[in-house]
Amino acid sequence: MTLPNRQSLAPNAENAITILTERAKECDAQDSLASLISEFSLPKDCIYLDGNSLGPLPIRAKQRAKEVVEQQWGEDLITSWNKHKWIDLPYKVGSKIAPLLRCESSQVIACDSISVNLTKVLCAALSMQQRTSPQRNLVISQRDNFPTDLYMVQGLGELLGAARCELLSVEQDAIYEVIETHGQQTAVLMLTHVNFRSGLVHDMRAITKAAHSKGILVVWDLAHSAGTLELALDECEVDFAVGCTYKYLNGGPGAPAFVYAAKRHWPHIQQPLSGWMGHKRPFDFCHDYQAGEGMASFLVGTPPVVSMSVLDAALDVFDGISSAKLRAKAQSLTQFFYEAFCALMPNTEFLMVSPQDASIRGSQLALAHPEAYAICQALIANNVIADFRAPNILRLGFSPLFLSHQDLLHAALRLKEIMDKKSYMDKVFQTKQAVT
Numbered sequence: 001m002t003l004p005n006r007q008s009l010a011p012n013a014e015n016a017i018t019i020l021t022e023r024a025k026e027c028d029a030q031d032s033l034a035s036l037i038s039e040f041s042l043p044k045d046c047i048y049l050d051g052n053s054l055g056p057l058p059i060r061a062k063q064r065a066k067e068v069v070e071q072q073w074g075e076d077l078i079t080s081w082n083k084h085k086w087i088d089l090p091y092k093v094g095s096k097i098a099p100l101l102r103c104e105s106s107q108v109i110a111c112d113s114i115s116v117n118l119t120k121v122l123c124a125a126l127s128m129q130q131r132t133s134p135q136r137n138l139v140i141s142q143r144d145n146f147p148t149d150l151y152m153v154q155g156l157g158e159l160l161g162a163a164r165c166e167l168l169s170v171e172q173d174a175i176y177e178v179i180e181t182h183g184q185q186t187a188v189l190m191l192t193h194v195n196f197r198s199g200l201v202h203d204m205r206a207i208t209k210a211a212h213s214k215g216i217l218v219v220w221d222l223a224h225s226a227g228t229l230e231l232a233l234d235e236c237e238v239d240f241a242v243g244c245t246y247k248y249l250n251g252g253p254g255a256p257a258f259v260y261a262a263k264r265h266w267p268h269i270q271q272p273l274s275g276w277m278g279h280k281r282p283f284d285f286c287h288d289y290q291a292g293e294g295m296a297s298f299l300v301g302t303p304p305v306v307s308m309s310v311l312d313a314a315l316d317v318f319d320g321i322s323s324a325k326l327r328a329k330a331q332s333l334t335q336f337f338y339e340a341f342c343a344l345m346p347n348t349e350f351l352m353v354s355p356q357d358a359s360i361r362g363s364q365l366a367l368a369h370p371e372a373y374a375i376c377q378a379l380i381a382n383n384v385i386a387d388f389r390a391p392n393i394l395r396l397g398f399s400p401l402f403l404s405h406q407d408l409l410h411a412a413l414r415l416k417e418i419m420d421k422k423s424y425m426d427k428v429f430q431t432k433q434a435v436t
């Protein structure tokens, strides 16, 4: 990586670079997670600010992929279900995720996608409420929640009818108010802990408490939290949670998601996707469904063994690392980039959409600009990988496992150069591709 030609910079920018370089070096010297970079297979010279969309490849995961395909599938064939304990993978993987959520480990299981798992927990929560408070039909959520979360509630509303399930989506600052005003009609509050665009973090403990005071069950989506934020699901008395593993957990594209259900609810859980893997004794092949105990009842069909094995290996990178430590590093990275951005681009045309207060900001920054898509493409062409979120957000993710503060200074300087030269105006950067 080469820095921009210093002669082209204003003297105050040059000064800022000197100060930032020193700070980056100091922060990196104190970083107790710095050695984890060696766990990853990343392309040379690539500054990867998209671990919040697709985590990079852990070397252990690559080795396991080879082993599970060549040895387990290739040589041991169907005996692997027992010999390599494929059948236990959903539980084993769940118990590796649990410490990152700070919860008792039997309450987490890996399966399906967030969308499918949301359907299961929403149905379980709705039917629990139906039995005791049939007047509760509302599912409260946030207008700018991730679309799939809202779509799943809309689909359930179609299936069950509005008298059983009706979505009420409100603005982020109206959540406490709607809990007060609609508490008695509400079955479920479903929120994403970290907003996927802005990175704003909800106060899980306070919101869960407010909802419980009105008899509402709470479902948290942890897509942008697990592996990078400090969580405490048991302490916060969360009812249900879901999350994916291909973002900060580095499980690979389309890796299975996870479900958390508080143990106190287990005896009351019923969910309609009553597949054979969730049966009490799947290999009895009996006629009638009988739900398995505890988290087993969230399983539906045959687990994707290759993907689940890769995820299992990827999670070993987190072994012995607390979520508090991950949060501290991610927060330091995000704050450093934020400060570098402000110092290097004082007259920026970007609008910072993420909170300024680091304590309520996840491991990402959202920068709004009418040319955000092209700017993102120009960054990628300069080996800084970020992503674009419609309509106008350049989104930068700061995974705590493989980035250094010095990487982020380089990334900020690249961005400055692209903005100063307006190189994003080049038409090669202006054409939209299928996946953004």
Ligand SMILES: *Cc1c(COP(=O)(O)O)cnc(C)c1O
Residues within 6 Å of the ligand: 113, 114, 115, 116, 146, 148, 149, 192, 196, 221, 223, 224, 244, 257
């Ligand atoms: C990434 C993400 C999802 C993805 O859902 P899948 O069904 O696993 O594809 C869901 N919710 C949020 C908040 C996300 O950020």
